Amino acid sequence: MNCAKFEPLIALYVESDLPAGDARLVEAHLETCQDCREFASEMRDSQAALKELRMDFVEESALQEVRAEVLNRLSAPRRTAAWPKYAVAAMVLAGLWAGWLWRAQPVAPLAVQPRAAVIAPPPVIPRVRPVRVSKHRARAVPAFKSEPMLVKIVTDDPQVVIYWLVGQNGG
């Protein structure tokens, strides 16, 4: 194993972070290698400098600030979002209003008051004997030509009269 491979092991060895087997391997190498002994010494120095930071502390005012803020947030009444309540209330109100509008809508008055209908007897249609016509004969039959008939239908309302122009062929 060369010295570059020992560096990470030495970095752990100086703080007794190596398993026993690896530690013995490093110790054996340090006995024979001057460069690695120097590296271990420098590593101990930088670790000592790093551990000096353990003595640092934080200002009391910063601690008080954190504590006050946390207690303040915890003691404040829990505020839940108000918009869902308002949305539900608005929907209920809108529903009620729509219902009121629907019920209050005036019914349009009938233009013509209904009267008792006079039911005319059904017209008597003379029974016609059906004639069987073959296809080629039907084509040969000439169209029946005559004057159209005007039908006048009188309703109960004297102002409403219906005229119906009917051809003889039923058209």
Added chain:
Amino acid sequence: MQELALLMESGCVDARDEEFVRLVKQAKAGDMAAFEAIMRLYERRVLLTALRLLNRNLEDAKDAAQQVFMRLHRSLGQLDENRHFASWLYRITVNVCRDTLRARARRPMLSLEEAGAGLVSAAADDTVRNEQRRMIYDALATLPERERTAVVLRDLEGFTTSEAARIMGCSEVTVRSQISNARVKIRKYVQRRQRRPL
């Protein structure tokens, strides 16, 4: 109460301490005074760790510490009184600081004057030691987040590698490798700075 004050002074209570277990039970029952007492026991360690993990940004560290205690309050119901409370609290602190660092990546960097505010050195009047202290903090700031966390937990907070691994949620082998890398990088940084005139 005097006993509790002594515990708070030492700052090294454990979840298995009788007094602490009683405090947790009271806090679970909604006693805010008990919760405040728990906060006072751990606030120094939480804020100091946050300052170190967040490269001495006091505002971010205060925000992180607040979040840690808010999470603690929310989780009181699930808190196991027999569990190692300190490790659990550190785990929350590490996670909150990680989130803060990710959010901070989208914000401008802190100026040199702002960094270190709120952090007091035990050797305030010793210029050489103060310079060295600043240099080590600068070296820590150059490390990747995981390596910085590993070395802060092991070398500054005094956890063992297995405890640090549990807090960080990874294997002991991984943490050992991260600690080793961090130490070698810090040494190199210090050497470079010492060779270079300031």
